[in-house]
Amino acid sequence: MPAGPVDFEAISREFRFGGDFVDARPIPAGHINDTYLVRVRAPSRTAEFVLQRINTIVFRDPDRLMENIVRITEHVAAKVAAAPASDGRREILRLIPTREGRSFLRDSEGRVWRAYNSVGRTRTVDVVEGIEQARKAAWAFGRFQEMLADLPEPRLHETIPHFHDTPHRFAAFLSVVETDSQSRAAHATEEIEFAVAREEMAGLLTTALTEGRIPERVTHNDTKINNVLFDTSTGEPVCVIDLDITMAGAAAYDFGDLVRTSTSRGAEDERDLRKVRFQLDLFEAVAAGFLDAARQFLTPAEVDSLVVVGKLITFETGLRFLTDFLEGDVYFKTARPTHNLDRARTQFELVRQLEDREEQLARVVERYRREPTR
Numbered sequence: 138m139p140a141g142p143v144d145f146e147a148i149s150r151e152f153r154f155g156g157d158f159v160d161a162r163p164i165p166a167g168h169i170n171d172t173y174l175v176r177v178r179a180p181s182r183t184a185e186f187v188l189q190r191i192n193t194i195v196f197r198d199p200d201r202l203m204e205n206i207v208r209i210t211e212h213v214a215a216k217v218a219a220a221p222a223s224d225g226r227r228e229i230l231r232l233i234p235t236r237e238g239r240s241f242l243r244d245s246e247g248r249v250w251r252a253y254n255s256v257g258r259t260r261t262v263d264v265v266e267g268i269e270q271a272r273k274a275a276w277a278f279g280r281f282q283e284m285l286a287d288l289p290e291p292r293l294h295e296t297i298p299h300f301h302d303t304p305h306r307f308a309a310f311l312s313v314v315e316t317d318s319q320s321r322a323a324h325a326t327e328e329i330e331f332a333v334a335r336e337e338m339a340g341l342l343t344t345a346l347t348e349g350r351i352p353e354r355v356t357h358n359d360t361k362i363n364n365v366l367f368d369t370s371t372g373e374p375v376c377v378i379d380l381d382i383t384m385a386g387a388a389a390y391d392f393g394d395l396v397r398t399s400t401s402r403g404a405e406d407e408r409d410l411r412k413v414r415f416q417l418d419l420f421e422a423v424a425a426g427f428l429d430a431a432r433q434f435l436t437p438a439e440v441d442s443l444v445v446v447g448k449l450i451t452f453e454t455g456l457r458f459l460t461d462f463l464e465g466d467v468y469f470k471t472a473r474p475t476h477n478l479d480r481a482r483t484q485f486e487l488v489r490q491l492e493d494r495e496e497q498l499a500r501v502v503e504r505y506r507r508e509p510t511r
């Protein structure tokens with residue numbers, strides 16, 4: 138990809154920001170795109186926008202990606218505009234079009250840019266700070282699914298093919314073990330055994346989807362807590378962001394990733410596995426929050442699937458880390474030689490704990506299947 142210094146003033150001129158460029162500051166956060174906060178001076182005030190450079194190595198087809206995002210944001214915007222009590226301007230991202238009326242800009246160096254309104258008076262957190270916050274984040278993602286449950290045809294484009302296709306991930310893993318191009322398999326024998334012993338788990342949801350036992354929904358697919366903007370003063374969730382891999386999937390996928398990222402406080406790459414500790418109270422919060430927003434549209438079979446999807450998505454993520462370790466760290470950024478192996482270990486440790494607790498998880502899901510928490 139061609140690199141060169143970025144002329145933010147020139148790029149900003151190409152978007153309908155309605156004022157003169159003041160400055161652009163990087164927002165340090167994501168691992169995928171580069172994000173900047175741009176200030177412009179309009180006649181009566183200073184306005185802020187979020188400018189993102191799309192990672193075109195991960196997202197090779199920006200046209201299709203942005204077509205999805207236009208449909209998603211417009212659908213939700215129309216809904217919140219119709220809801221009487223809502224502050225529609227803050228509840229959904231709004232794309233700022235280019236001067237030519239397009240949803241993104243390709244600059245003279247081939248870089249791809251898009252701009253959103255900046256949702257003011259909000260903050261993000263990287264690690265769950267408490268039980269209430271876990272519940273609110275889960276509610277926000279459940280509500281996001283609810284608002285998109287009636288998105289008209291056609292199906293959204295698959296921006297990353299086979300993203301939650303666990304059997305596909307499993308097959309890729311087996312083939313990497315077979316090749317062992319980096320001669321690393323000998324360092325991961327226990328983890329490989331752990332995964333191989335769970336081959337059956339991989340098909341848990343894909344089979345139900347193909348057989349029509351659970352319906353296809355629009356799912357966010359990256360339900361980490363740092364993809365929710367919380368109101369700075371009230372702490373309430375305002376807006377779900379990071380819509381690049383929002384596409385067709387099982388409703389439970391988003392819940393599974395919430396379980397994976399919000400029910401244990403240990404870091405994803407923690408080396409001391411004693412720190413990976415599943416907390417039932419956090420699981421309860423996530424189940425309560427998600428179901429409060431989603432229970433009215435989920436089918437009984439979808440609610441049932443929430444019991445096992447945490448271990449499934451955690452297993453799938455562990456498989457991806459292990460596969461990348463065996464392949465020589467080609468996908469995930471690493472800071473040490475066994476970084477991906479360490480990550481695979483934390484995921485598999487959590488899988489183990491979730492497997493042991495399945496009856497408890499089922500009781501929690503049963504409790505919140507019908508009962509609102511507020």
Ligand SMILES: Nc1ncnc2c1ncn2[C@@H]1O[C@H](COP(=O)(O)OP(=O)(O)O)[C@@H](O)[C@H]1O
Pocket residue numbers: 164165166167168169170171172187230253254255256257259261363364366378379380
């Ligand atoms: N519309 C917005 N308003 C305010 N802050 C935003 C907005 N969009 C993104 N951000 C900030 O930028 C960060 C990165 O954005 P995100 O879209 O999640 O990128 P990535 O894909 O790299 O995670 C977020 O964590 C949030 O702090």
Ligand SMILES: [Mg+2]
Pocket residue numbers: 167363364379
């Ligand atoms: Mg993000």
